[in-house]
Amino acid sequence: MHFQLTEDQSALRAGVRQLLEARFDRDALRAAVDDPALDRALWRELGDAGFFALRLPEAEGGVGLGLPEAVLAFEEAGRVLLPGPLVATHLAAGAVPGAATGEAVVTRADSGLVTWLEEADEVLGDVAGAVAVRSVDPLTPLHRLRGGGGPGPGPEAVLLTAAEQVGSAARTTELAVRHAKERKQFGRPIGGFQAVKHLCARMLVRTELARTAVYAASVTADPVEIAGAKLLADEAAVRGARDCLQVHGGMGFTWEADVHLHLKRAWVRAELWQTAAESEELLAAALR
Missing domain, CATH: 1.20.140.10 (Butyryl-CoA Dehydrogenase, subunit A, domain 3)
Structure with missing residues (x-):
């Protein structure tokens, strides 16, 4: 099994890094720490770039790539500490209107901890009894589910x-x-x-x-x-x-x-x- 990236995969990684370096550099990171509200404009730019629709079939308006390509994109997001419920919104593309394009922010309530609950436009799962907790990360607001959450999204x-x-x-x-x-x-x-x-x-x-x-x-x-x-x-x-x-x-x-x-x-x-x-x-x- 070979793990050398293809030219297309290398170009994808470079493109995501270029976008994030331009829109979420160190100054933006520090600004987000001071004002942790989710940057909706950046969220929509991610949607326009295909970040959330990366694995959505082209027939459904997506990019039509696979899990390996999504991993490359999320690795770049982790590199710059990009805030927001990225995983939940990505997984909701095609199922929740606006998730693929970045017009909707989606979070999930099935892992015990819920991120960005108050900023989300759509919450997948039951958040009844969710309690706000002090997050150690100033860029990740958290709520804890009293029941500990469900089986998770997979x-x-x-x-x-x-x-x-x-x-x-x-x-x-x-x-x-x-x-x-x-x-x-x-x-x-x-x-x-x-x-x-x-x-x-x-x-x-x-x-x-x-x-x-x-x-x-x-x-x-x-x-x-x-x-x-x-x-x-x-x-x-x-x-x-x-x-x-x-x-x-x-x-x-x-x-x-x-x-x-x-x-x-x-x-x-x-x-x-x-x-x-x-x-x-x-x-x-x-x-x-």
């Missing part, structure tokens, strides 16, 4: 969330390496010190391992492989952000640094759709 939501985690892990690796090259102590870049080298190397290995697992699962769409990919992606995102904080030292813990935002989003994503415990149970059952 493995696709788990995989797309894992793809976002991979994008975040890749970005924190980039941030750590860049800082290690620029920051100097004792007259030399800190990247020259063995301890820092090892931190960055482990971040890279975890990210690439998770990316390979996510890409493979996008081809097979096997729920067990998706569970394994989510476990690896959650670990890469959470531990990668922690290691990135370590490389940055004291300044990494300041509000001005972006690293803490990646860690907080990774914590939230790790609890969405399929937790580590649920993934482990699925894998254990398959092994039995």
Whole structure:
């Protein structure tokens, strides 16, 4: 099985990255932290670009691509910490009017936690008794379902969330390496010190391992492989952000640094759709 991207897939990834760099750069990220209301104009631009309709058949007004291509797009979204119920709206394309075009914001109430409930135009599932909770991530408002939620929307939501985690892990690796090259102590870049080298190397290995697992699962769409990919992606995102904080030292813990935002989003994503415990149970059952 080969995992080299095709020319079309590479072009898709480049196009999504170009769009997000133009519309959701670091200044926009910081503005969103100060004012966390969902950017409806950006949401519609994502719809116009085909982000939500990526897997919708062309006969239904979609792009007509597959799960591997969606994974690439969501990886880029995770890289820049794009806010909003991206997975739920993507999965609702073709089922909820306006979801495919970005005219409607859709969230789901079947994973225990509901994101962006108050901003959503359409909520799939029962939110009776949903209670607002303080979210560790300033860019992800949360409500908790008293009943713990239903069975969830299926493995696709788990995989797309894992793809976002991979994008975040890749970005924190980039941030750590860049800082290690620029920051100097004792007259030399800190990247020259063995301890820092090892931190960055482990971040890279975890990210690439998770990316390979996510890409493979996008081809097979096997729920067990998706569970394994989510476990690896959650670990890469959470531990990668922690290691990135370590490389940055004291300044990494300041509000001005972006690293803490990646860690907080990774914590939230790790609890969405399929937790580590649920993934482990699925894998254990398959092994039995």
